[in-house]
Amino acid sequence: MASDSRNNEKQPGFLPIETNWFDRLFISIVIWVALTLFWMRFIEPLGLSVWFAVAISAVLGAYIIRKG
Amino acid sequence: MHSQKFGWLLLSPTILILGLFGIFPFIYVVWVSFHQWNPFAANPLMVFNWASNYRTLVFDKQFLASLGITIAFVFFAVVSELVLGYVLAQALMKDFPGKAFFRTIHTLPLIMAPIIVGSVWKLMTTPSIGIIPYLLRSWFGYDLNIGQSAAAAFTITVIMDVWHWTPLVTLSLIAALVSLPPDPFEQAQIDGAGKSQIFWHITLPLIRPALLATVFIRLMDALRTVDEVLMLTGGGPGSSTRYIGVHIFREVFPKTNYGYGSAISVVVLYLTIVVCWLLYVGLIAPRAKRG
Numbered sequence: 001m002a003s004d005s006r007n008n009e010k011q012p013g014f015l016p017i018e019t020n021w022f023d024r025l026f027i028s029i030v031i032w033v034a035l036t037l038f039w040m041r042f043i044e045p046l047g048l049s050v051w052f053a054v055a056i057s058a059v060l061g062a063y064i065i066r067k068g
Numbered sequence: 069m070h071s072q073k074f075g076w077l078l079l080s081p082t083i084l085i086l087g088l089f090g091i092f093p094f095i096y097v098v099w100v101s102f103h104q105w106n107p108f109a110a111n112p113l114m115v116f117n118w119a120s121n122y123r124t125l126v127f128d129k130q131f132l133a134s135l136g137i138t139i140a141f142v143f144f145a146v147v148s149e150l151v152l153g154y155v156l157a158q159a160l161m162k163d164f165p166g167k168a169f170f171r172t173i174h175t176l177p178l179i180m181a182p183i184i185v186g187s188v189w190k191l192m193t194t195p196s197i198g199i200i201p202y203l204l205r206s207w208f209g210y211d212l213n214i215g216q217s218a219a220a221a222f223t224i225t226v227i228m229d230v231w232h233w234t235p236l237v238t239l240s241l242i243a244a245l246v247s248l249p250p251d252p253f254e255q256a257q258i259d260g261a262g263k264s265q266i267f268w269h270i271t272l273p274l275i276r277p278a279l280l281a282t283v284f285i286r287l288m289d290a291l292r293t294v295d296e297v298l299m300l301t302g303g304g305p306g307s308s309t310r311y312i313g314v315h316i317f318r319e320v321f322p323k324t325n326y327g328y329g330s331a332i333s334v335v336v337l338y339l340t341i342v343v344c345w346l347l348y349v350g351l352i353a354p355r356a357k358r359g
Contacts (some may be wrong), residue, residue: 034342040123046186
C-alpha cells in the first residue's frame with residue numbers, strides 16, 4: 001500500500017503540469033509513437049534505421065518517467 | 069480486506085465488459101495493424117510485416133489529405149456547434165411562448181440515425197429535386213451542386229453535422245447553466261459589470277468543465293464521422309469530403325485491406341487521444357508547483 005501511494009504521488013519535475021508515474025508513462029508513449037512516425041517519414045529514407053528512434057524514445061521515456 | 073474484495077466484486081461486470089468490448093478489440097486492432105491481412109484473398113492468413121503498414125501510411129498522400137480535411141471539418145463543425153449551442157442554451161433559459169414545444173423539437177435531430185440524416189440531406193441537396201438548391205436558386209441565383217463543387221460539398225457536410233449535433237451541445241450547456249449559483253451574477257450586476265464581462269469572467273469559467281466535456285465528446289465523434297458523409301457525398305466530389313473515417317471505410321471494405329485499415333485506425337485513435345490530452349493540459353490540468 002505504501003509503495004502504491006508513493007507511485008501515485010504527484011511529484012514536482014521538469015514537466016509544466018503535475019503528473020504521477022502513469023501520466024509520465026502516457027507522455028513517453030505519445031512521444032515514442034510521434035517520434036517513430038516522424039522518423040519513418042523523414043529520417044529513415046536518408047538511411048538511418050527506425051530502431052534509432054525506438055532507442056531514443058526509450059531513453060527519453062525513462063528520463064521522463066524518472067524526472068518528469 | 070473484506071470490503072476491498074466486495075469492491076472488486078462490484079467492479080467486475082464493468083471490468084469484464086470494458087475488457088471484452090474495449091480493451092481486447094483495441095489490442096486486436098493494434099495486432100492486425102502489424103500484419104498484411106486480406107481474409108478474402110488466395111492466402112487468407114495474416115502475415116506479420118513489422119511496421120510496414122505504418123511506413124506506407126506516412127507516405128500515403130490520400131491519407132494525409134484526408135487528415136487535413138478532417139481537421140478542417142472538425143474545427144468548423146465543433147466551433148459552430150459550440151457557439152450555436154451556447155446561444156440556443158441561453159435562449160432556452162429564458163421564458164417565451166412555445167418554449168416547451170421548441171425545446172422538444174430542437175432535440176429531434178439527436179434521435180435520428182446518422183445514416184438517415186445523410187439520406188435526408190442528400191434528398192434536400194440533390195440539384196434537380198432538393199429544396200435547398202431550389203431555394204438558393206430562387207432567392208440568390210446561386211446554383212448549389214455538391215456533386216461538382218468541392219467547397220459546397222465540404223460546407224454542406226459541416227452544416228449537416230452542425231444541424232445533427234448542436235442539440236447535444238445545447239442540452240449539455242443548459243444542464244450546466246441551470247446549475248450555476250445566482251450569487252456571483254447578482255454581485256457582478258450590482259458592481260456594474262457588463263454582459264460581456266459577466267460572460268468572460270463568470271459564466272465561462274463556471275461552465276468550463278461541462279464545456280470541455282462537450283468539446284471532448286464532439287471532437288471524438290466528429291473525428292470518426294463516416295455514415296452521414298458516406299450517404300451524402302460518398303467522399304466526393306473527387307476526394308474533397310473523404311474524411312478519415314470514410315478513408316478507412318474505403319480502404320477496409322472495397323479493398324479488404326484489413327492490416328492497413330487497422331494501422332490508419334490506430335493512428336487516428338492516437339491523434340484523437342493526443343488532441344484531447346493537449347486540450348486537457350492546456351485548459352484544466354493542474355500546474356506544477358515549483359519550490
